[in-house]
Amino acid sequence: MLEVQQLAKRYGEVTVFRDVSLQVAAGEFVAIVGESGVGKSTLLNCMAGLDHWDEGRILVDGTDLSTLDDEARALLRRRELGFVFQAFHVLPHLDVAQNVGLPLLLLQRPDAARVQAMLEAVGLSGLGARLPQELSGGQLQRVAIARALVHRPRLLLADEPTGNLDPATAARVLEVLRSQARASGAALVLVTHSASAAGLADRVLRLQADGIRG
Numbered sequence: 001m002l003e004v005q006q007l008a009k010r011y012g013e014v015t016v017f018r019d020v021s022l023q024v025a026a027g028e029f030v031a032i033v034g035e036s037g038v039g040k041s042t043l044l045n046c047m048a049g050l051d052h053w054d055e056g057r058i059l060v061d062g063t064d065l066s067t068l069d070d071e072a073r074a075l076l077r078r079r080e081l082g083f084v085f086q087a088f089h090v091l092p093h094l095d096v097a098q099n100v101g102l103p104l105l106l107l108q109r110p111d112a113a114r115v116q117a118m119l120e121a122v123g124l125s126g127l128g129a130r131l132p133q134e135l136s137g138g139q140l141q142r143v144a145i146a147r148a149l150v151h152r153p154r155l156l157l158a159d160e161p162t163g164n165l166d167p168a169t170a171a172r173v174l175e176v177l178r179s180q181a182r183a184s185g186a187a188l189v190l191v192t193h194s195a196s197a198a199g200l201a202d203r204v205l206r207l208q209a210d211g212i213r214g
């Protein structure tokens, strides 16, 4: 489902990482760990076609992202990808249900029942009509998770999705991510600093400046 080959990322003369190669199969759950600043979010953004890299290739479902223009990348993201950002990126002027339903709307497949089911799965039923500013950080994080899952993407990329949650809620939300991914045969890539979150994965990879290893 996802293949990263010999990826390198630099800012000018400064190399963030190089020689990063990994594969994630459909239905597989891979955790990526590593020190703060080593490039985990950058790598995830590259996988989503949201950032540029300097060497190597990324294939999503066999498609080389570098062969796609911006519009084609956006379309691939919309159809195939769910992304939970480290900083949520919830839209402030849409209510919770509208935020969660946005991927379905963009695909012209609105589905209020599916939106409600996702809100319930992450423990936010009843909050659909609230605006993001009326939610706590942990609630916002769960909005972002519900939105990433709502359209049953084939590839799920989650950047520290439980960083703002208490242990019990974190465990519950991770279970939602994992079970939804498994149910739809999606590949799940989770960036985390949490040992217990990483412990749920089929494989744990450690990112370092000179590569990524199991």
Ligand SMILES: Nc1ncnc2c1ncn2[C@@H]1O[C@H](COP(=O)(O)OP(=O)(O)OP(=O)(O)O)[C@@H](O)[C@H]1O
Residues within 6 Å of the ligand: 011, 016, 034, 035, 036, 037, 038, 039, 040, 041, 042, 043, 086
């Ligand atoms: N525009 C930029 N110019 C130069 N360096 C940058 C730029 N953006 C990010 N960096 C650097 O790239 C590195 C990777 O950042 P990234 O956010 O991917 O780290 P991370 O592993 O996700 O860290 P954390 O665990 O804290 O979230 C960092 O050292 C950061 O300082």
Ligand SMILES: [Mg+2]
Residues within 6 Å of the ligand: 040, 041, 042, 086, 159
């Ligand atoms: Mg990060």
